Amino acid sequence: xxxxxxxxxxxxxxxxxxxxxxxxxxxxxxxxxxxxxxxxxxxxxxxxxxxxxxxxxxxxxxxxxxxxxxxxxxxxxxxxxxxxxxxxxxxxxxxxxxxxxxxxxxxxxxxxxxxxxxxxxxxxxxxxxxxxxxxxxxxxxxxxxxxxxxxxxxxxxxxxxxxxxxxxxxxxxxxxxxxxxxxxxxxxxxxxxxxxxxxxxxxxxxxxxxxxxxxxxxxxxxxxxxxxxxxxxxxxxxxxxxxxxxxxxxxxxxxxxxxxxxxxxxxxxxxxxxxxxxxxxx
Amino acid sequence: xxxxxxxxxxxxxxxxxxxxxxxxxxxxxxxxxxxxxxxxxxxxxxxxxxxxxxxxxxxxxxxxxxxxxxxxxxxxxxxxxxxxxxxxxxxxxxxxxxxxxxx
Numbered sequence: 001x002x003x004x005x006x007x008x009x010x011x012x013x014x015x016x017x018x019x020x021x022x023x024x025x026x027x028x029x030x031x032x033x034x035x036x037x038x039x040x041x042x043x044x045x046x047x048x049x050x051x052x053x054x055x056x057x058x059x060x061x062x063x064x065x066x067x068x069x070x071x072x073x074x075x076x077x078x079x080x081x082x083x084x085x086x087x088x089x090x091x092x093x094x095x096x097x098x099x100x101x102x103x104x105x106x107x108x109x110x111x112x113x114x115x116x117x118x119x120x121x122x123x124x125x126x127x128x129x130x131x132x133x134x135x136x137x138x139x140x141x142x143x144x145x146x147x148x149x150x151x152x153x154x155x156x157x158x159x160x161x162x163x164x165x166x167x168x169x170x171x172x173x174x175x176x177x178x179x180x181x182x183x184x185x186x187x188x189x190x191x192x193x194x195x196x197x198x199x200x201x202x203x204x205x206x207x208x209x210x211x212x213x214x215x216x217x218x219x220x221x222x223x224x225x226x227x228x229x230x231x232x233x234x235x236x237x238x239x240x241x242x243x244x245x246x247x248x249x250x251x252x253x254x255x256x257x258x259x260x261x262x263x264x265x266x267x268x269x270x271x272x273x274x275x276x277x278x279x280x281x282x
Numbered sequence: 283x284x285x286x287x288x289x290x291x292x293x294x295x296x297x298x299x300x301x302x303x304x305x306x307x308x309x310x311x312x313x314x315x316x317x318x319x320x321x322x323x324x325x326x327x328x329x330x331x332x333x334x335x336x337x338x339x340x341x342x343x344x345x346x347x348x349x350x351x352x353x354x355x356x357x358x359x360x361x362x363x364x365x366x367x368x369x370x371x372x373x374x375x376x377x378x379x380x381x382x383x384x385x
Binding site: 084085087102103104107118129216223225269270273276277 | 298300301302310311
């Protein structure tokens with residue numbers, strides 16, 4: 001399979017396009033960075049060198065990847081999961097060997113010429129993006145806390161809570177019910193404060209061991225697949241060969257484990273969270 | 283180190299779908315211009331897709347396919363919506379719709 005079929009089209013304009021996974025250093029071409037399975041199993045992943053950059057790309061059928069059918073495909077969970085995972089695995093395979101600037105899902109060009117002209121046109125911006133992630137990978141850290149575990153880990157109560165507990169003790173009937181509700185509210189506030197304090201301290205400590213970091217919105221239990229509330233969903237840019245970040249994570253996991261908080265480390269990921277969202281004008 | 287702690291440290295692979303989706307659909311460079319696919323479609327669908335994917339496996343286990351009833355997610359339901367409008371029009375025109383058009 002070569003790049004020369006890129007211009008192949010049927011009479012109605014469909015045919016093959018080029019799916020762009022990411023941008024790499026041209027030297028990566030010698031490193032066996034391109035590996036399947038691609039998003040279109042009929043076509044293998046390739047490295048296209050253009051000047052001082054290289055594209056990690058594969059040909060795709062424009063019958064499958066075009067703006068008319070894509071919205072429908074995206075609603076097919078099986079299709080979406082397969083393609084999303086292929087996109088990720090292509091990038092992860094390259095990430096083991098070289099720096100990667102990841103592109104968002106479904107970046108498709110009509111021809112190899114259009115893909116190459118994009119690389120040439122945005123060359124400097126892409127080189128800058130590549131320079132900022134060279135030798136680095138992204139790690140994900142999530143923190144979860146079960147309400148009861150968090151409550152138990154909190155230990156001593158505030159004065160306000162203790163005073164309210166006494167009021168509950170002393171009250172009777174309808175009054176007791178109201179005081180109990182008030183106590184519950186105080187406890188909820190206290191737990192919310194703890195979650196937020198823990199999240200910012202954990203994030204700050206991880207940042208010390210990382211080159212950069214961002215906080216993403218915590219995933220809902222439905223999304224995370226866990227019953228406990230997620231209180232931190234962070235992404236961190238760290239040296240690919242880092243031991244410091246892992247050590248910081250392990251220390252935090254022990255420390256916060258005692259407070260009822262479970263930490264989870266993911267990655268190494270391509271640095272999705274540390275490349276520009278959009279490329280400006282060159 | 284306890285085995286529970288070990289589990290926490292080694293809980294890397296395979297990546298959870300939610301984590302992959304969050305990155306591949308939401309992050310990375312977005313290019314507009316001489317590109318074939320309109321990424322706006324994806325942006326608009328992202329939130330719904332996330333919920334859908336997170337729930338799909340669980341839902342399937344339970345024999346539920348709720349997304350097929352969601353007009354936003356299902357082209358078919360969009361057509362059903364059209365069918366309903368058509369039926370209303372037919373009724374108001376005094377034409378009883380054929381039962382086979384009901385699902």
